[in-house]
Amino acid sequence: MALLDRLKRGLSRSREALNEILYFGGEVDEDFWEDLEDTLVMGDLGAEVALSVVDDLRDEAARRGLRTDRQLRAALIDRLAAEFTPATGDPFDDRPSCVLFVGINGAGKTTTVGKLANAGKNDGARVIIGCGDTFRAAALEQLEIWASRAGVPIISRPRGADPASVCYDVLEAAEEQGSNLVLIDTAGRLHTSQDLMRELQKVVSVTRKKATMPVSVVLVVDATTGQNGLNQAKEFNDALALDGLIITKLDGTAKGGIAIAISHTLKLPIYRIGVGEAIEDFQRFDAHDFATALVGDGSLV
Amino acid sequence: MFNSLQDRLQDTFDRLRGKGRLTEDDINVAMREIRLALLEADVNFRVVKRFVAVCKERCLAADVLDSLTPAQNVVRVVLEELTQLLGSTESALTLAPNRHPNSIMLVGLQGSGKTTAAAKLAYLLKKQGQRPMLAACDVYRPAAIDQLQTLGAEVGVPVYTGDRTDPVAIATGAVKAAADEDATVVIIDTAGRLQIDEVMMAEAVAIKNAVRPDQVLMVVDAMAGQDIVNVVTEFSEQTDFDGVIMSKLDGDARGGGALSVREVTGKPIKFVSMGEKPDSLEVFHPDRMAKRILGMGDVVGIIERAEELADAEAIADAERMLNEGFTMDDMLKQVNTIRKMGGLAKILGMLPGGERLMGQMPEGGIDESVVSRMEAMIFSMTPQERARPKIINGMRRARIAKGSGRSVQEVNQLLRQWDEMNKMMGKLRSLQNNGQLSPRAMKQMAAQMQNQPAPGGGNRAQRRMQARKKGRRR
Numbered sequence: 001m002a003l004l005d006r007l008k009r010g011l012s013r014s015r016e017a018l019n020e021i022l023y024f025g026g027e028v029d030e031d032f033w034e035d036l037e038d039t040l041v042m043g044d045l046g047a048e049v050a051l052s053v054v055d056d057l058r059d060e061a062a063r064r065g066l067r068t069d070r071q072l073r074a075a076l077i078d079r080l081a082a083e084f085t086p087a088t089g090d091p092f093d094d095r096p097s098c099v100l101f102v103g104i105n106g107a108g109k110t111t112t113v114g115k116l117a118n119a120g121k122n123d124g125a126r127v128i129i130g131c132g133d134t135f136r137a138a139a140l141e142q143l144e145i146w147a148s149r150a151g152v153p154i155i156s157r158p159r160g161a162d163p164a165s166v167c168y169d170v171l172e173a174a175e176e177q178g179s180n181l182v183l184i185d186t187a188g189r190l191h192t193s194q195d196l197m198r199e200l201q202k203v204v205s206v207t208r209k210k211a212t213m214p215v216s217v218v219l220v221v222d223a224t225t226g227q228n229g230l231n232q233a234k235e236f237n238d239a240l241a242l243d244g245l246i247i248t249k250l251d252g253t254a255k256g257g258i259a260i261a262i263s264h265t266l267k268l269p270i271y272r273i274g275v276g277e278a279i280e281d282f283q284r285f286d287a288h289d290f291a292t293a294l295v296g297d298g299s300l301v
Numbered sequence: 302m303f304n305s306l307q308d309r310l311q312d313t314f315d316r317l318r319g320k321g322r323l324t325e326d327d328i329n330v331a332m333r334e335i336r337l338a339l340l341e342a343d344v345n346f347r348v349v350k351r352f353v354a355v356c357k358e359r360c361l362a363a364d365v366l367d368s369l370t371p372a373q374n375v376v377r378v379v380l381e382e383l384t385q386l387l388g389s390t391e392s393a394l395t396l397a398p399n400r401h402p403n404s405i406m407l408v409g410l411q412g413s414g415k416t417t418a419a420a421k422l423a424y425l426l427k428k429q430g431q432r433p434m435l436a437a438c439d440v441y442r443p444a445a446i447d448q449l450q451t452l453g454a455e456v457g458v459p460v461y462t463g464d465r466t467d468p469v470a471i472a473t474g475a476v477k478a479a480a481d482e483d484a485t486v487v488i489i490d491t492a493g494r495l496q497i498d499e500v501m502m503a504e505a506v507a508i509k510n511a512v513r514p515d516q517v518l519m520v521v522d523a524m525a526g527q528d529i530v531n532v533v534t535e536f537s538e539q540t541d542f543d544g545v546i547m548s549k550l551d552g553d554a555r556g557g558g559a560l561s562v563r564e565v566t567g568k569p570i571k572f573v574s575m576g577e578k579p580d581s582l583e584v585f586h587p588d589r590m591a592k593r594i595l596g597m598g599d600v601v602g603i604i605e606r607a608e609e610l611a612d613a614e615a616i617a618d619a620e621r622m623l624n625e626g627f628t629m630d631d632m633l634k635q636v637n638t639i640r641k642m643g644g645l646a647k648i649l650g651m652l653p654g655g656e657r658l659m660g661q662m663p664e665g666g667i668d669e670s671v672v673s674r675m676e677a678m679i680f681s682m683t684p685q686e687r688a689r690p691k692i693i694n695g696m697r698r699a700r701i702a703k704g705s706g707r708s709v710q711e712v713n714q715l716l717r718q719w720d721e722m723n724k725m726m727g728k729l730r731s732l733q734n735n736g737q738l739s740p741r742a743m744k745q746m747a748a749q750m751q752n753q754p755a756p757g758g759g760n761r762a763q764r765r766m767q768a769r770k771k772g773r774r775r
Binding site: 038041042043044046047048104105106107108114136137138139140141142143144145146159190191192193222224225226227228229231232249251252253254255257258 | 336337340341342343345346410411412413414417442443444445447448449450451452455495496497522523524525526527528529531532548549551552553554555557558
C-alpha cells in the first residue's frame with residue numbers, strides 16, 4: 001500500500017532528519033522547524049501547543065544565539081520539562097496514605113493498583129487494597145489476583161454494591177490491621193457521564209470523611225490518549241479536585257504528550273509512569289526524561 | 302475549549318469579507334483552520350496534510366469562492382470529503398454464507414474495549430437471529446476470562462473457555478464446540494497487545510491462521526491520539542483485519558483516529574460502541590463521524606439549514622422570480638424577511654461584487670416603519686396588481702393610497718422601489734447568464750432573499766448597512 005509505505009518512510013525520515021540536524025549541526029532551515037513541529041504534534045502535544053512551543057524556541061534561539069543541534073535540543077527539552085507541575089510530595093512514599101485511583105475505562109487503573117501494591121509492599125509499606133469497582137464484570141477477580149501476587153489483603157463487596165461502602169470498609173480494615181498504604185480502585189467511567197461522576201464524588205467524600213490519614217485522588221491516564229485527555233482530566237479535576245496523575249502504557253510507541261498539557265493546565269504533578277507489562281514496571285516520573293523521549297531520544301542513525 | 306470549525310471559518314471569512322473576491326491566500330487561511338481542527342480531533346498529522354491538500358484543490362476548483370457563503374461552502378467541501386473518506390460500502394458484517402460456524406476475531410491494544418465489544422457483538426448477532434458463542438482467548442490479563450463469562454451470562458450467550466491457557470487451542474476448540482452445539486457464530490476475544498510486542502503479535506496471527514475467521518475486527522479507542530496510525534499499521538500488516546469497531550464514542554472525544562485508520566489501512570469502520578449497556582453497539586455512520594471530527598455536532602444545523610433553504614419550493618419560487626420577474630408578493634415576503642434580518646443588504650454583502658450592487662439599494666428600503674407602510678400599501682393592491690405592478694396606473698394609485706391611508710406620493714415611492722428591486726433581479730439574472738455566478742449560488746441567494754435569514758452574522762451586516770447609510774447622509 002503506497003500511502004502506508006509513504007507514511008512509514010515519512011515517520012522515520014522526520015525522526016532521522018531531526019536527529020541529524022540536532023547532532024550534526026549546520027544551519028537549521030525551515031524544514032528543521034517544521035519537522036520539529038511535526039514531531040511534537042505526533043507526540044500528542046497538541047497542535048496549538050506545538051506551534052507556540054516552536055515559535056518560542058525560535059525566539060529563544062535568536063535571543064540567546066542558539067544555533068547548534070545540541071543547544072536547540074537542550075533548550076526545547078528544558079522548556080517542555082518546565083511545563084510539568086513538580087510534585088510537592090508523593091502519596092506512595094509519604095505514609096500513612098490513602099490513594100484513590102480514578103479514570104476512564106481501559107486506562108489501566110486495576111493493573112496500576114496491583115503493581116503499585118506490589119511496589120509498596122517491597123518498599124516496606126503495609127498495603128491494603130480496596131476494590132471500589134463494583135460495576136465491571138470480574139473487576140474484583142482481576143484485583144484479587146493482583147493482591148495475591150503482591151501478597152496484600154483486599155477488601156471488597158459483591159458486584160453491584162455501593163462503591164462508597166467499600167471505601168468505608170477498607171479504611172476500617174486498615175485501621176484494624178495497622179495498614180499505612182491504602183490503595184482503592186474505582187470503576188472506569190467516561191467523564192461525560194454525569195451520574196457516574198456524581199457517584200465518584202460520593203466515593204471520594206466518604207473516603208475523605210472516614211480516613212484518618214491523608215487521602216489523594218489520582219487520575220490514571222493512558223499515554224495513547226489524544227487531545228481528549230485534557231477534557232477528561234478537567235472534568236475529573238472539577239468533580240474531584242485531583243491531587244496528581246499516573247501515566248500508563250508508555251511502553252508502546254505513544255509519547256504521551258497530552259500529559260504535558262494536563263500537568264501544566266491543571267497544575268497536577270505526575271507521580272508514576274507505567275513502562276511495561278511486568279509487575280515491577282512502574283517508574284518515578286522525571287520531567288526531563290519524559291521531555292527527552294518526546295522530542296526524540298537523540299540516538300543516532 | 303475550542304471553537305467549532307464552523308465558527309472559526311466564519312470568523313476567518315468575516316475578516317475577509319468586503320474584500321470582494323476571495324483569493325487562494327484566503328483559502329489557505331481557511332485550510333490552516335481546518336488543519337488545526339483536524340489535529341485537535343487527533344487525526345494523524347500526515348493524514349491531515351494530505352486531506353487538507355485534497356480539500357484545498359476542491360475548494361479552488363469548485364464554485365466555493367464565488368458563493369454567497371464561502372465559510373459554509375468550505376465546510377461543506379470538507380465535510381463531503383471527510384464523509385467520503387470515512388464511508389464505505391462494505392461496512393456491514395460479512396459472514397461466509399455456507400460456513401458453520403462463522404467466526405469473528407477481535408484484536409486491539411490493552412484497554413481498548415475488546416471484551417466489552419465482544420459481548421456487545423454477541424448481543425447484536427443474537428438479536429439478528431444468530432446463535433453466537435464467545436471464545437475467551439485472553440489468558441493473560443487476570444480475570445479476563447471471568448469477565449467474558451459474566452458478560453456472556455448477561456447477554457445469554459455461551460462462553461467457551463477451553464483449557465484457559467492456550468489461546469490457539471481455545472479458539473479452535475470454540476469453533477468445534479460451536480459446531481457441536483449448533484452455534485452459528487463464534488466471537489473470539491483475544492488479549493490486548495502492543496503492536497511492537499512481536500511474541501504477542503505472532504500469537505494473534507497464529508489464532509487467525511488456526512481459525513481462519515470470516516472477519517477480524519480491530520477495536521480502536523475513540524480517544525486514541527496520534528500514535529494510533531503506528532498501531533493500526535502494524536496490526537493491519539500482521540493480522541490483516543477486515544474492519545474496525547470504534548469504542549468509547551459515548552464520551553466527547555472527536556475520534557479523529559477513525560479517519561487515520563481509514564486513510565492508513567483502507568479498512569472500514571464497521572461499528573461504534575456508544576455506552577456501557579450491551580445494546581450500545583451501533584452501525585457506523587460516516588456522515589455523523591465526519592461532523593463529530595469537525596466538532597460540528599452542535600452546529601450541524603447550519604449546513605442543514607442551508608440545505609433546507611434550497612428545498613424544492615424555495616428553488617421553484619426563486620426560479621420563477623428570476624425568470625418571470627419580481628412581484629409585489631415577492632416584495633411583501635421580502636419585507637417580512639427584512640424585518641428579521643439584514644435582508645438584502647446582508648445577502649449582497651456576501652456576494653462577490655455585492656458591495657457595488659449595495660450602493661444601488663433603494664434608500665430607506667429597510668427602515669422598520671417604512672416596512673409596515675409598504676405592507677399596508679401592498680395589502681391594498683389586487684392580486685393582478687401584485688403580480689404585474691406595471692399595470693398600476695394613476696387611478697389605481699389613488700385607490701391604493703386611499704385604501705392604505707397613505708399618500709399617492711408614497712405609493713409612487715413604493716412602485717419606484719419595486720422597480721429598483723426588479724431591475725436588480727435583472728442584473729442578477731444577467732450575472733448568472735454571463736456565468737459569473739453559479740446557478741447553485743444563485744438559487745441559494747434567491748431562496749435566502751425570500752426565506753430565512755442566512756445563518757449567523759445578521760446583526761453585523763445590519764450594522765454595516767446602517768453605518769453606510771449614515772455615512773451617505775452626511
